[in-house]
Amino acid sequence: MCMFYITLFRVRPVAKNNGKNCDRKSKKSGKREGGRDNSERRYHLPAAIICYERHPTLKVLILAALKQEIKYLLKDLSARKSGKGTWMARHGKTEAAIVLTGMGVENAAVRAKSALMAHKPSLVISAGFAGALYEGAEYGELVCPAKAFLHPGAPFHSGPGGSAPAALELAGPRYEDFFGTVSKKAGARRGSIVTLSVWVEKPAVRSFLPAGLSFPLCDMETFKIAETVMKTDAEFFALRSITDKSDEEIGISPMEMAGAGGQISTSLAVWRFVSNPGLIPRALRFWRSSDKAARALSSALKGFILSL
DSSP, X not given: OHHHHHHHSOOEEEOXXXXXXXXXXXXXXXXXXXXXXXXXXXXXXXXXXXXXXXSOOEEEEEEESOHHHHHHHHHHTTOEEOSTTEEEEEETTEEEEEEEOOSSHHXXXXXXXXXXXXXXXXXXXXXXXXXXXSTTOOTTOEEEEEEEEEEOSSOOOOSTTSOOOEEEEOOOTTHHHHHHHHHHHHOOEEEEEEEESSOOOHHHHHHHSOTXXXXXXXXXXXXXXXXXXXXXXOEEEEEEEEEEOTTOOOSSOGGXXXXXXXXXXXXXXXXXXXXXXGGHHHHHHHHHHHHHHHHHHHHHHHHHHHHO
């Protein structure tokens, strides 16, 4: 990395004892072609090199399925576009890459893997919307899952003679730091999340849950993103914001409105709602709740990034 900066900045000779702006100095011995002695001349390395060596950049990767989930975060962090579905933001020594994965477990796993290779982060946050599976949830309420489960998308029996659901522990060594910061900045609950391989309604998801889970949610990405990140040295956190309460159903699989890459297609969405007008009130409710959820996500994530 330092060699990169050296190729961009010419090493500049300075007068002896004139080193107020830089405290790294080097001596060059020998004679120049003209025969002048340079042994008393001092050189400054670019401040960029010194800054990099003393304060290594902390690389954070934020993964979200849809732009709607991070639209306020992009604005609040003054993020700049950096390729398809990718934005970059910087605060002090923290560099954040914000990448869209698209909806669904397959899209999430593929896009997470490519983003990890491209950005090589030390910290990954899976952020986005989720449906509540617990009573009393409010729109925009934040939950930091400490455990993730994968719903197979088929009838599942976890009782006697059945098998335990696939599960991942998300509460790593720094989970409490992340949870504490997010709770302080924006308020959050400690919970759990079920990632759906295919869309199923909430009663089927509840029957799948192990007993005693606190503040359970459902989404379509977290488990596979966590599974992918845990194969690397990066730390992983998840943060979800509520868009639908435990007794509310969207009424249609989001994947039925998705185009290439798992992004919402306006034309597909319009066609679905025109062909089934009964879904329009639900869609309007979801549009309002998702805006509130996106604002809550931005507040929490911005507060966390600025605290690093």
